[in-house]
Amino acid sequence: MKKMAFLMTLITLNPTWAQSDAERIAKLETIVESLQDQNKRNMHFTVDYRVTHDSLDYKLVDGSHQTNDSLLANRLHFHSGYVYNENLSFSANFAYNKAFGASANHGQRINLSGAYSTFDWITNEKPNGNEVKMKEVYFLYRNKTFLGTKVPWTFSLGRRPSTNGFLITHREGFEKPQSPLGHAINSEYDGMSINFKLEDVTGVPGSQFKICIGRGLSHAVGDFILTESDYTRVVDQSTNIDMGGFITTLYNDGQYDLKTLVYHAKNLIGQNDASTKFLDFGDLSSGTVSFEMRGIGDLWSDFLEDTTIFASYSFSKTHPQNGLAMLGDTTSKTGSSYWAGVIIPWFFKDGDRMGFEYNHGSRYWRSFSYAEDTLIGSKIATRGDAYEVYYNLPLIDKAFTFQVRYTYLDYNYDGSNGFFGEMTGTPVDLSTLTESEKGSYVSSASALRVMFRYKY
Numbered sequence: 001m002k003k004m005a006f007l008m009t010l011i012t013l014n015p016t017w018a019q020s021d022a023e024r025i026a027k028l029e030t031i032v033e034s035l036q037d038q039n040k041r042n043m044h045f046t047v048d049y050r051v052t053h054d055s056l057d058y059k060l061v062d063g064s065h066q067t068n069d070s071l072l073a074n075r076l077h078f079h080s081g082y083v084y085n086e087n088l089s090f091s092a093n094f095a096y097n098k099a100f101g102a103s104a105n106h107g108q109r110i111n112l113s114g115a116y117s118t119f120d121w122i123t124n125e126k127p128n129g130n131e132v133k134m135k136e137v138y139f140l141y142r143n144k145t146f147l148g149t150k151v152p153w154t155f156s157l158g159r160r161p162s163t164n165g166f167l168i169t170h171r172e173g174f175e176k177p178q179s180p181l182g183h184a185i186n187s188e189y190d191g192m193s194i195n196f197k198l199e200d201v202t203g204v205p206g207s208q209f210k211i212c213i214g215r216g217l218s219h220a221v222g223d224f225i226l227t228e229s230d231y232t233r234v235v236d237q238s239t240n241i242d243m244g245g246f247i248t249t250l251y252n253d254g255q256y257d258l259k260t261l262v263y264h265a266k267n268l269i270g271q272n273d274a275s276t277k278f279l280d281f282g283d284l285s286s287g288t289v290s291f292e293m294r295g296i297g298d299l300w301s302d303f304l305e306d307t308t309i310f311a312s313y314s315f316s317k318t319h320p321q322n323g324l325a326m327l328g329d330t331t332s333k334t335g336s337s338y339w340a341g342v343i344i345p346w347f348f349k350d351g352d353r354m355g356f357e358y359n360h361g362s363r364y365w366r367s368f369s370y371a372e373d374t375l376i377g378s379k380i381a382t383r384g385d386a387y388e389v390y391y392n393l394p395l396i397d398k399a400f401t402f403q404v405r406y407t408y409l410d411y412n413y414d415g416s417n418g419f420f421g422e423m424t425g426t427p428v429d430l431s432t433l434t435e436s437e438k439g440s441y442v443s444s445a446s447a448l449r450v451m452f453r454y455k456y
Contacts, residue, residue, distance in 0.1 A: 048077040050453035054375050057446045061430055062438035071375065072100035073127040077135065087143060093136035093161070099127040125163060125188075125371040135188065136161050152197040159190045160214065163371045166259055167290055167310050168380070170343050170355055172373070173392030173403050173453070179210060179247055181261040183312045183339055183380060184288040186369035189214040189243070206252025217241035217269070239267045239280055243368075255295050261288040265368070270421015272324065281420045282321040284366065288314040306345040313338050316366045318420075327364055327415070328426030335365030339380065349393060357388040363413050363427045366420070374407055376445040377417040383427055384412035403451040410444045 054071040076096040083089045138158025146153045161178045168182025169175045179193075180186070191214025198207040219239045220232065245263025252258070264285045269278040290312035296304040315336045320326035327333060341357035361367075361383045372378040379386040390405035409416075411430060418424025430443055 043080065043082045046079040047454070047456045048079070049455075050075050050451055052449055052451045055448040056376055058376070058442050059444045060439055061433055061441045061443045062435075064439065071127075074098060074100070075127075079136075088139065088141055090139045091136065092134070094132050095135035096132045097125070097127050098130050102127070125373055126375065134159065146196065150200055154195045155192070156194075157192045159188070160193060160212075162187060162189050162214075164373075166257075167292065167312060167339070167341070168372065170308070170310075170341060171357065171388065171390050171405060173353070173390070173401055174394065174398045174455075180212075181247070181259060181288045181290050181312070181314075182369070182372075183290055183314045183337065184261050184286050184316075184367055184369075185263070186367075186372045186378070186380070187216070188371055189216050191215060191243075204251055206249055206254075206257070208247075208249040210247040211244075212247060212263075213242075213244045215240060215242050216265070241268060242266050255293060257292045257294070259290050261290075262286070268326075268420040270324075270326070270419040270425055271423040272421055273423065279324060279421060280322060281324045281326040281425075283319040284316060284368075284420070285319065286314065286316045286368075288312065303345060308343040309341070311338075311340045314367070316364070318364065318366070325422045326420055326425070327366065328422050328428075329364075333364040335362045335383075337361040337365045337367065337380070346391065351398070352391070352393045355388075355390045355392075357386075359386045360384070361386075361416070363429075365416075366425070370417075374447060376407065376409060376447045379407055379409055381416045382409050382411065383414075383416045385410045399455055401453045401455075403449070403453070405449045405451070406446070407449075408444065408446045411442060414441050 051072070051074045054068070054073070056068045056071060058066040060066070074097075077093055078095075079091070079093045081089060081091040136159050138156050138160055140154055140156045142152070142154045144150075144152050162180050163186050164172060164175065164178055165180035165182040165186060166177045168186060169177040179195075191212065193210055193212045195208060195210040198209060199205060217240060243263055243265040245261060248260045250258045250260065262285075264283060266283045267280045268282060268284055270281045271278060290310065292308065292310040294308045296307050296309065313336070315334060317334045318326045318329075318332050320330050320332065323330065337359060339357070339359035341355060343353050343355040346352045346354045359380060359382065361381065363383060365381070365383055367378065367381045369378040369380045372380060379388060387408045387410075388406065390403060393402045394400075395402055413427035413429055415425050415427050428441065430441055433441060
């Protein structure tokens, strides 16, 4: 009908066309169809730029402090995408994250040999070199039916959007969460996903089931290193790190949202001494259930209608291999974490939000949240107690916003942000340290952040 109306408009504007024959009408129809097709095929761009000021403080067990009162950084995300048709699209996200006046790598601890410099789990989440890097790049295929069934599904392959997932984005302010549950996974990775929308089959609002498979580290030497053996594996060193899991939305009606995540990661690395050699310490399994309620009853008050609360529980279980002490122990250990928060409307301006969050982790708790945007270390990974309060204010709609955020981490055990071996993963009980050891361990850490952010 719209196409015919357009043709009649053209004829009205040019009466001589009324005498056109069927061939001319057919050509006009072709032109209109071409314009409609071009409208479907479009390239889009978005920009996310922010400037942050962090004041960092680490308190050691002996009472001394290590601080940085003024760390300024600017981060840019430039996203581009192209929709080829209703089934196929492409997406890419470039990132730039740099401390003011610095080109050195601030996001990863490196020694003289550069042993940590090639890991890209956090390459775009912490201030590092003066470079633009690829944060995400993938294609997405979608279809309304799967193998003859009325099950909409999608397939994606590439460097997936796996940071800032469900629940963790509240602290970022006015940001849509990615699919991973932030309680367990917040790390960049390359891989694939297949998602099935099951609402029409199950009758449960918003029900979905996603399969995710990724590779976190490729075990291969570079070129021009070994004659005729470029990109082969080195014997007796760490192997490929692979991960697979399932993300399930059990219920989501727009107010109540219940999700689960189960994953298994293989061949996780670590060190058992001060050498730069990484070893394969074993596997890690994890399970998470997260619940969010957006609005606590629309009959009580406008304040409660705009209030969001959430709660989440997660566990991790080690599977040591090769006789090595994974997280400091050769036997399997289970850790757990619980997390809760409330986000309420504030009183300064419409749309502003104040958030309060708390999480606790046990001795052997281990999340995969290395890319969490907290410069003092992942709050979700804390083996102890973590407290956070933040205020997000829209200055010019949601295009230009302001945030102030305070995070405090109170550690009971060391190794919250380490890898999986003995050297940085062992959960040393801070209450058992000798006087000579206390100056080498952090007992608490805090970060005060002020941020201005532009999104378009």
